Amino acid sequence: MALIYKICPTALWRDAQQLGAFRGAPIDRQDGYIHLSTAAQLAGTAAKHFAGQAELLLLSVDEALLGPALRYEPSRGGDLFPHLYGSLPLSAVTAVEPLPLGPEGRPALPPAIGAATAARSAPSDPAGHGWRTKVDPGLMGLIGPVWIRGERHARRYGFVVEPRHMNRSGAVHGGMLMAFADEVLGRTSAIASGGRTQATIQLDTHFVAPAREGEFVEAEGRIVRQTRSIMFLDGSLTVGDRVVATAHGVWKLRGEPRP
Numbered sequence: 057m058a059l060i061y062k063i064c065p066t067a068l069w070r071d072a073q074q075l076g077a078f079r080g081a082p083i084d085r086q087d088g089y090i091h092l093s094t095a096a097q098l099a100g101t102a103a104k105h106f107a108g109q110a111e112l113l114l115l116s117v118d119e120a121l122l123g124p125a126l127r128y129e130p131s132r133g134g135d136l137f138p139h140l141y142g143s144l145p146l147s148a149v150t151a152v153e154p155l156p157l158g159p160e161g162r163p164a165l166p167p168a169i170g171a172a173t174a175a176r177s178a179p180s181d182p183a184g185h186g187w188r189t190k191v192d193p194g195l196m197g198l199i200g201p202v203w204i205r206g207e208r209h210a211r212r213y214g215f216v217v218e219p220r221h222m223n224r225s226g227a228v229h230g231g232m233l234m235a236f237a238d239e240v241l242g243r244t245s246a247i248a249s250g251g252r253t254q255a256t257i258q259l260d261t262h263f264v265a266p267a268r269e270g271e272f273v274e275a276e277g278r279i280v281r282q283t284r285s286i287m288f289l290d291g292s293l294t295v296g297d298r299v300v301a302t303a304h305g306v307w308k309l310r311g312e313p314r315p
Contacts, residue, residue: 058292058299060092060138062115063106063155063163069113078144090140092117095169095297097137102163104132112155112163119299120292121148128265136265182272187214196239199232208247213240214274217267227266228273233293234261236275237303244277245287250313254287259305271295285309
């Protein structure tokens with residue numbers, strides 16, 4: 057689950073609970089969208105906009121539940137911030153925590169946010185963070201390596217963004233992200249089908265935000281539905297708590313499961 061965050065006065069949250077949705081603070085309504093932050097952006101948001109304010113809450117939001125109303129757009133310092141064009145449904149809020157003021161008058165963020173971001177980010181040394189890889193003689197061996205972590209049925213995959221993965225705009229090339237998504241969903245399908253041979257029928261990829269050189273892109277596949285010969289999957293490509301792309305695909309299953 058990829059989380060984004062909203063700092064909210066307690067009174068506004070109480071209003072949202074009565075209305076059944078959070079419609080934004082005055083600045084949100086003025087700008088036409090609800091301002092949100094990733095975990096990496098949250099400290100800057102708290103210091104710039106909420107210093108000295110008491111009675112604040114931190115809302116954790118599952119961005120996968122917001123759909124196309126959520127857009128990543130340039131804001132402070134040129135960074136891409138999540139903006140929600142519409143009301144925030146309460147069903148997308150996974151946690152609500154108080155934000156007390158710290159000794160310097162800034163909201164004190166929960167330690168778990170920084171710890172979780174660090175744990176999910178394995179920059180230049182994935183092996184030192186518990187990731188492993190194996191030799192791949194095919195395409196992924198040329199553009200990888202692909203790193204792996206977790207058990208068979210709860211496995212995550214990742215790659216370190218290198219200069220050879222970049223486009224002329226300084227972001228990871230869409231072709232690289234699509235190849236990685238195809239690999240991740242294909243491996244997920246193979247494991248779920250007992251090792252049956254398979255072929256990609258369809259792969260739809262939506263690019264949400266750029267990934268930059270030196271970042272670690274992670275992904276995991278999810279089985280949506282399975283028939284005797286067809287597997288439907290989706291997945292998200294993330295850098296920390298920032299969604300880079302989403303993918304939805306269909307795989308044709310062939311042969312019999314491996315013993």
